Amino acid sequence: MKLKYFISVGLLIALPRVSMAQVQSSEEEILPRSTYTAVTVGMGGMYNQDQYLSPLPYGGKSYSISAHSEVPVGRVPSAWMLMLDGTFDYAFTLNPAGNAGMTYYRGEFHPQAMYRWQLPRGLNLLAGPGIRIGGGGRLHSRNGNNPATLDAKGDLTATVLLAYRIPSETWPVSIRVWTSYGLLGLSSSIGYGQSYYEQQFLAGGALKSLAFTAPHNASYSTTQARIDIPLWNVCTLQLGYRLQYDRLFLNGLVWQHTQHVGLIGFSFESLYLLGRRATTSGLHQSALFGI
Numbered sequence: 001m002k003l004k005y006f007i008s009v010g011l012l013i014a015l016p017r018v019s020m021a022q023v024q025s026s027e028e029e030i031l032p033r034s035t036y037t038a039v040t041v042g043m044g045g046m047y048n049q050d051q052y053l054s055p056l057p058y059g060g061k062s063y064s065i066s067a068h069s070e071v072p073v074g075r076v077p078s079a080w081m082l083m084l085d086g087t088f089d090y091a092f093t094l095n096p097a098g099n100a101g102m103t104y105y106r107g108e109f110h111p112q113a114m115y116r117w118q119l120p121r122g123l124n125l126l127a128g129p130g131i132r133i134g135g136g137g138r139l140h141s142r143n144g145n146n147p148a149t150l151d152a153k154g155d156l157t158a159t160v161l162l163a164y165r166i167p168s169e170t171w172p173v174s175i176r177v178w179t180s181y182g183l184l185g186l187s188s189s190i191g192y193g194q195s196y197y198e199q200q201f202l203a204g205g206a207l208k209s210l211a212f213t214a215p216h217n218a219s220y221s222t223t224q225a226r227i228d229i230p231l232w233n234v235c236t237l238q239l240g241y242r243l244q245y246d247r248l249f250l251n252g253l254v255w256q257h258t259q260h261v262g263l264i265g266f267s268f269e270s271l272y273l274l275g276r277r278a279t280t281s282g283l284h285q286s287a288l289f290g291i
Contacts (some may be wrong), residue, residue, distance in 0.1 A: 033072040038226065038238050040265030041065050046091040047258040048104055052149050052190060053140040058102045060093035064242070064261045068226075079117075083130075083159070085110040089259065099142075104257065106136030106151060110180070112159050126161040132182065132220070151255070153248075155185035155213070155220060174228045182220030185213045189250040211250050219247045228267050238267045 046062040066087040073080040091104040112130030119125055132155040139148045161178035189211045211217075226240035240263035247256035 033074075034269040035072065036070040036267065036269055038068045038228075038265060038267035039066075040068075040238060040240060040263040042240075042242065042261035042263040044242075044259065044261035046093055046104065047256075048091060048093040048102055048138070049254060049256050050102065050138045050140075050149055051253040051255070052192065053102065053138060053143050053146060054095065054100070056095045058093035058095050060091060060101075062089060062091035062104070062259050062261060064089045064263070066242075066263065079115055081114050081116065081126075083112045083114050083126075083128075083161070085112075089136075089261075091257075091259070101141040103139040103141075104136070105138075106134055108132060108134040110157070112157070112180075114159065114161065122164055122167060124161075124163040126159075126163070126178075128159060130157040130159055130180065131155070132157050132180070132185075149190065149255075150188060152188040153185060153213075154187075155182040155218075157182055157220075172230060175226070176228075177223075177225045179221065179223045182218065183214075185218070186210050187213050187218065187248060187250065191251045192253055213248065217249045219245065221245050226263070236267045238265050239263065240265075 042064040044062050044064070046060060048058040048060070049056075064087060066085070068086075069082075069084040071082040071084065072078070073082060086107075086109050088107045089105070093102050093104065094100070095102075110130055110132045112128055114126040114128040117125045132153070134154075135150075135152045137148055137150045140146075157180050159178055159180040161176060163174065163176045165172055165174040187210070189209050222242065222244045224240060224242045226238055229237045229239070231237055242259075242261045242263060244257075244259045246258075247254070
């Protein structure tokens with residue numbers, strides 16, 4: 001009887017320890033998930049047209065600063081991730097005669113929910129919806145009656161991304177190519193010859209000037225290609241290219257721009273603050289290239 005008693009007590013003491021060890025080992029198998037971030041600056045050209053300010057097309061140089069992030073959803077590996085894009089663009093364009101200028105400035109924020117499919121040969125295909133929110137305007141150097149226009153937009157978008165990383169310990173170069181298309185949205189608008197004073201105080205205000213946009217009166221697309229090149233153990237250089245087309249036709253007027261920009265900057269991975277093990281561990285898995 002005493003032998004059975006000691007055996008049962010020993011099992012009661014050992015079982016919790018075994019279960020705790022199993023939980024600890026399973027937790028150790030889950031690596032901290034990192035957030036990918038890239039910050040770049042760019043320079044290129046822009047074709048710019050605003051028929052409220054001038055019927056002529058304008059062209060010139062453009063400058064850009066942008067940030068791109070890929071954020072994992074939760075701690076456990078998942079096929080979903082959040083992709084965040086933010087840009088600020090500035091351009092100074094001239095008419096064909098070169099005697100009048102139009103300044104363009106605009107900021108955009110574009111969060112997207114992306115679902116990942118792992119394809120053969122290390123390729124990753126992602127697709128998902130997003131919301132593009134942008135605001136800015138144009139200033140004309142010689143239009144005294146209507147010297148500026150405001151630009152505010154919100155769009156539902158669809159994005160497709162293809163990514164690949166070279167399976168090399170020495171040069172793990174990664175490539176990303178993605179395209180976003182505008183589907184439906186809302187945009188600010190103003191009539192030909194109408195002033196913003198008339199719009200605000202005589203025509204019911206800015207809210208009544210909002211217009212529904214769809215492919216029949218608006219077209220938006222952005223295509224980006226970026227390559228990350230690790231430079232030994234110093235940093236990761238990013239080179240890229242962005243091509244954007246945005247056209248709006250409202251109240252008989254056309255607002256559009258086509259912009260292409262070469263990008264250069266740096267990318268890095270950062271860990272979530274999940275306690276001592278996550279912050280001190282050198283092991284992590286990327287939201288895009290992780291398991």
